Amino acid sequence: MTNQKRIKLVNWSMLLPSIALLFFVFGLPLIKNIQLSLTDAKFIEKADFIALENYVKLLTREDFYNALRVMLIYTVCYTIGIFVVGFATSLLLEHNPLRRGKSFFRTMYVLSYAVPDIVTALIFTWIFNYNYGVVNYFLAQIGIIQAPINWLNSSEQALYTIVLIEIWRQFPLHTLVIYAGFQEVPGELYESAEIDGAGGLRKFFSITIPHLSQILSTLLILTIIWSFKRFAMIWSLTKGGPSGATETVVIQIYKNAFVDNKMGLACATGVVMLIITLLIVRLYMKVIKRSSE
Amino acid sequence: MSKMTFGKAKRKVSKVMIVVLSVVVLCIVVFPVFWLLNISFLSQGGLFTEIPTISFFGEFFSAKGYAEVLLEPDIYIWIRNSVLVSVGAVAVSVFCAVLGGYALSRFRTNRNKVFLTMIICTQMIAPALIVGPAYIIFSQVGLTNSLIGLVILDSALVLAFAIWMMKGFLDGIPRELDEAAMIDGCNHFQVLTKIIIPIALPSIMTIVVINFFDIYNEYMFAMTFITSESKFLSPVGLSTNSSRVGLDWAHLLPQAVITCIIPITFYFIFQRYVVKGISAGALKG
Incomplete structure (x- = not known):
C-alpha cells in the first residue's frame, strides 16, 4: 500500500464515526422531512403524496405569519438584550479593581449557565407569578407599579418576559466570549491612546470595538441561529400561548407534529424555516465579506 | 483641591x-x-402568601417536601437515567470529535474542507425541525423509548461544536511533533493516542464539561422520544410532574432543587474548564 493510499484510509476511518452519526441524526431525518412535507402524513401511519399542498396551506395560513413575527421580535430583542448585558458584564469584569474580584465575579456570573432550562422556567414561573410573585411584590413596594403585572399570561408581555428569562439563562456565554476578546487587545494601544489624551469611551469605540469585530461578528450570527432554535424554555413557560403570543416557528413545528397530528405540515414549515435560516446566513456572510474588503 | x-x-x-x-x-x-x-x-x-417569605428559620419552614420527595424511588431512577445518558453521549461525542478533529486538522484535503463545512452546517438545523422525522426513523429501528436512542441523538447534537473546538485545539499543536513520532515508527493512530491526546487532555476535558452541560440540559428529544416513566430523564420527570393536574408545589420545588444539584456541583468543580470552553468555542471561529 502506498503512503498516499494509507493516509486516505486513515482519514476515512477517523471521519467515519462522526459522519455516520451526523448522517443518521441530521441527514436522514432531513431527507425524510422533505419527503414528508410533500405528503399528508399524520404520524406513523401511511401517507399519500399531495405535492405542494402543505406549502400552499402554510403560506396562506395566518398562524405561520404570526409565528414568523413572534420569532423575529424574539430574535431581535434577545440579540440586542444579550449583547448589551454581555458587554456591560464583561466591562465590569475587565475593570474590577478588587484583588481576586475578576475571577470571583466571573465564576459567579456563569452560575445561571449551570441551571437547566426546565428548572429555570419553573423558578421564573414563581418569581413572575401574578399573585404571589416576588417581582410584582417588589415593584409594588418601591412604587413603580400600582397593579400587579401579568408577566407570563398576557399576550402583551409574555414574549418579552420570556426574552428576559432567556437572557438570564444564556448571557454568561456572551460575557465570557467578549471578556476573552478584551484580553486579546494589546495593552500598548491603550497606553498610547492615553498619551494622546483619549478618554474611556473614546478608547472603547476606537480601539476595543474594532479589535473585537471578528469575534463579535461570529458571536452575532451564532446568537441569531441559536435564538431560532430555542425550544425548551418557551415550551415549559407558555407552550406558545397565550393565544399564539409566544409561538415561534420552532414551537409551531413541534405543535403541528406532536399535538395537532399534522406531520406533513410540520415538515413543510421546517423546510421553509431552514430556507430562511440559510438565506440569513448567506446574507450575513455577504455583508461581512463586503465590510472586510 | x-x-x-x-x-x-x-x-x-x-x-x-x-x-x-x-x-x-x-x-x-x-x-x-x-x-x-x-x-x-x-x-x-x-x-401562597401575598408577601414573599424567607423560609429559613421562619414559621413556614418545612422540610416535609424534601423528605417525601427523597422517599420516592422515581427521583433516583430519573437522575440515574440522566447521568447514564449524559455520560454515554459525552463519551460518544468526544470519541468521534477527537478522531474527526485530528483528521480535519492534519489532512487538509479539499474534500475534508467540504466535510468540515457540512458538519458546521448541521448547526443551522433547528432540532425541532428533525424531531418528527427522526422519531419516525428511530421508531422503525426500535430506538424510541430507549436510552440508547437518546445517547445517539444527544451525541450528534453536540458533535459539530465538539469537532469544531477539537480541530481548533489540535491546530495549535505543532505538526512537527507528529512527524517526529512518525520517524520513530508510529502510525497515525499511535501518534494520536500516545502524543496528541496526552497534550490535548485539558482541551478534551473542556469539551467533555461543556458537552455534559448541554446534554444534561437537553429536553425536547428526551421528552418526545421517551414514553415510559421508568426511562424519564430528570428534567422530563420534573416537567411531567409540573404539568400534572392537582399540581403539588411543595413536592415540585424540592424536586427542582434536586435536578439542579448535579449540574451545579459539576459547575463549581470544573468551572475553570467551563470558562475556558465557552470562551474558546466562539473565539476559534
Missing part, C-alpha cells in the same frame, strides 16, 4: 461604582437560584 487629587478622587469613585454594579449583577444572577432554594423549604401555606 488640586487637579491631581481631584483625578484620584474621581478614579476612586468609579472604582466603587464598578464594585457596586458588579454586586448588583451578582444579585440578579444568584437571586433566582437562592429563591428556588428558599421557596423549596416553604410549607404549602407559606408558598
Whole structure:
C-alpha cells in the first residue's frame, strides 16, 4: 500500500464515526422531512403524496405569519438584550479593581449557565407569578407599579418576559466570549491612546470595538441561529400561548407534529424555516465579506 | 483641591461604582437560584402568601417536601437515567470529535474542507425541525423509548461544536511533533493516542464539561422520544410532574432543587474548564 493510499484510509476511518452519526441524526431525518412535507402524513401511519399542498396551506395560513413575527421580535430583542448585558458584564469584569474580584465575579456570573432550562422556567414561573410573585411584590413596594403585572399570561408581555428569562439563562456565554476578546487587545494601544489624551469611551469605540469585530461578528450570527432554535424554555413557560403570543416557528413545528397530528405540515414549515435560516446566513456572510474588503 | 487629587478622587469613585454594579449583577444572577432554594423549604401555606417569605428559620419552614420527595424511588431512577445518558453521549461525542478533529486538522484535503463545512452546517438545523422525522426513523429501528436512542441523538447534537473546538485545539499543536513520532515508527493512530491526546487532555476535558452541560440540559428529544416513566430523564420527570393536574408545589420545588444539584456541583468543580470552553468555542471561529 502506498503512503498516499494509507493516509486516505486513515482519514476515512477517523471521519467515519462522526459522519455516520451526523448522517443518521441530521441527514436522514432531513431527507425524510422533505419527503414528508410533500405528503399528508399524520404520524406513523401511511401517507399519500399531495405535492405542494402543505406549502400552499402554510403560506396562506395566518398562524405561520404570526409565528414568523413572534420569532423575529424574539430574535431581535434577545440579540440586542444579550449583547448589551454581555458587554456591560464583561466591562465590569475587565475593570474590577478588587484583588481576586475578576475571577470571583466571573465564576459567579456563569452560575445561571449551570441551571437547566426546565428548572429555570419553573423558578421564573414563581418569581413572575401574578399573585404571589416576588417581582410584582417588589415593584409594588418601591412604587413603580400600582397593579400587579401579568408577566407570563398576557399576550402583551409574555414574549418579552420570556426574552428576559432567556437572557438570564444564556448571557454568561456572551460575557465570557467578549471578556476573552478584551484580553486579546494589546495593552500598548491603550497606553498610547492615553498619551494622546483619549478618554474611556473614546478608547472603547476606537480601539476595543474594532479589535473585537471578528469575534463579535461570529458571536452575532451564532446568537441569531441559536435564538431560532430555542425550544425548551418557551415550551415549559407558555407552550406558545397565550393565544399564539409566544409561538415561534420552532414551537409551531413541534405543535403541528406532536399535538395537532399534522406531520406533513410540520415538515413543510421546517423546510421553509431552514430556507430562511440559510438565506440569513448567506446574507450575513455577504455583508461581512463586503465590510472586510 | 488640586487637579491631581481631584483625578484620584474621581478614579476612586468609579472604582466603587464598578464594585457596586458588579454586586448588583451578582444579585440578579444568584437571586433566582437562592429563591428556588428558599421557596423549596416553604410549607404549602407559606408558598401562597401575598408577601414573599424567607423560609429559613421562619414559621413556614418545612422540610416535609424534601423528605417525601427523597422517599420516592422515581427521583433516583430519573437522575440515574440522566447521568447514564449524559455520560454515554459525552463519551460518544468526544470519541468521534477527537478522531474527526485530528483528521480535519492534519489532512487538509479539499474534500475534508467540504466535510468540515457540512458538519458546521448541521448547526443551522433547528432540532425541532428533525424531531418528527427522526422519531419516525428511530421508531422503525426500535430506538424510541430507549436510552440508547437518546445517547445517539444527544451525541450528534453536540458533535459539530465538539469537532469544531477539537480541530481548533489540535491546530495549535505543532505538526512537527507528529512527524517526529512518525520517524520513530508510529502510525497515525499511535501518534494520536500516545502524543496528541496526552497534550490535548485539558482541551478534551473542556469539551467533555461543556458537552455534559448541554446534554444534561437537553429536553425536547428526551421528552418526545421517551414514553415510559421508568426511562424519564430528570428534567422530563420534573416537567411531567409540573404539568400534572392537582399540581403539588411543595413536592415540585424540592424536586427542582434536586435536578439542579448535579449540574451545579459539576459547575463549581470544573468551572475553570467551563470558562475556558465557552470562551474558546466562539473565539476559534
